[in-house]
Amino acid sequence: MPFHEKLGRCLPALLMTVLLTACNPELEDGDSTPGGSTPGAAIPDCDDPDGSVPGDTVPGDGEEALIQLNDTGVNQCQDHRVLSDHSDNSYVCFTAGASETEDGIDHEGDLVPGGQDATIGRDSAALKGSLIKVGHGDAGFDFSKIGPDGNVLPLASADWDCVRDNHTGLMWETKTVVAGDIRSLGNTYSWYSSDATTNGGYVGTEIFGACVGIAGCDTEKYVSAINEAGLCSFHDWRMPSRAELLGIVNFGEVGPAIDETFFSHNGTGIYWSADTHASSIDNAWYLEFNRGSSYVAPKSQYYKIRLVRTVF
Template sequence: MQAEYGKSCRVDATTALTPTTGAAWRWAGILLTLFWADGAWAALAPAWPLNDTGIDWWADGSRNNLAAAPAGYPGQDASQGRDAAQDNDVDGHAGFSFTKLDANGMALSAGATSWSCVRDNVTGLIWEVKTDDAGLRDRDWTYSWYNPDATSNGGAASYRNAGSCGGEIDCDTLGFTQAVNRTGLCGATDWRLPNRKELQSIVDRSRVDPAIDTNYFPDLGSSRWRYWSSSPYAYGADSAWILVFNDGSDRTNDKSNGNQVRLVRGGQADALLRFCSECLPGRGGWRAILR
């Protein structure tokens, strides 16, 4: 049993043993779901709502930004999803729905002129908003990719402190994450590096330079817009995935390079999946435990 799902399941021991009320509830929730019937569990399976892409215009063979679907090019991105059903800019461009949060994590109005974090009301993720003050979380600091966990680093922990940053910390993804959690940004201490698909969820592909809603994320770097994900590259242990916010494309990059970091926390599946990614029934994972 352990070997069956152990390959893709790692227990974050540090988090598991943290003596907080939140951790106690997490364990209660885990144990409760362990004994849930397979059918019922499927109904309660953590949802991972996908954001729509932000594209609310159509294209044909040679033109973009068309106001209606052109003949001969059916079923485009703009015809489906939240960008079609909720195409307003009240709370973020087109189908996006964001809420600004203050330094304590409390919701602000859409017109607030100063905010510390952004909550994505579709995905449930909460995003760090960078500063422009040469402090710990300045938008222009860069970090090398460093992850000493052999079950998630793709085969190479890679480079400590090879970025260029302030705050008197190790300029790498781990050092920055730990430092921000010590400050309790937006009232939380469980910030982490986003994975590739999470980073992609805030890409607004209706625009470029940058491909993001700058009414909520006006904080991209002054000259470079390349952000690390936690996702390592299966083909090369020395590389990991970045999101390039010039156009929203993703590509692999040497872990020794200095790229920017935008931390994330939360998500509906976060509480369970941080303990065990892919630990959902279907191959008898949970049933194997109950036998």
């Protein structure tokens, strides 16, 4: 890789490493959860074949967080039919000879164009067996199950409360199917925030969902209740940005478009984000997990919530 490209690729992450180490020496050894280690502010390998770009910026609930971005989860390439009686096919790209820069040919003689999503990035590296993960996950995703004490659990664990994304540095709430549980999948909440710095200029609708376990079914009260309870021994949970929600969507799957090994009680429902629509402030963005599509709706609507917190 030319030096100027390598510098542009690495500079954001190198700056993040210096800042994090200077401001919080505890991150030097990567230990940022109670009793468990997480990837810290390690200097990146700029020639890493996983194709990720260090230091991508994703907005998060009123502030900007410097994080890595997940890949899409798409790990197959599509062909172009040469003859009308040929089938439309999906292929593991490199088995058809397709790569980031080269076209391939499938078994019917149809063109498999190179440069498709599945030829680039973490998903491609995972398929080839060259992607090193801290935990596990579909395609290029790298997740770990987290127990109530904040510690990492084995993959085979049948009971966990949170999921840590080892690539983005985010930790996610998991839902339950237990009747009466505050985190029950069936609970819904209206969008409400009294914080003028994050509500986009309109507070939304207070207490207009249908839930159990808390006094008031809106997003602000749910965040407060989860932080008071100390989910997974943490008290800094927040609403996710739309971009953060999109980061756990597996676009290679449908119904639900998410890794069910870790988000087993996700469902295909609609989840609120923290983001207000820029030109229509009485609306907020949400994401549906059937296909991973994102739209806006009035803040008076009542949808599900999946909270997030920043680990590193």
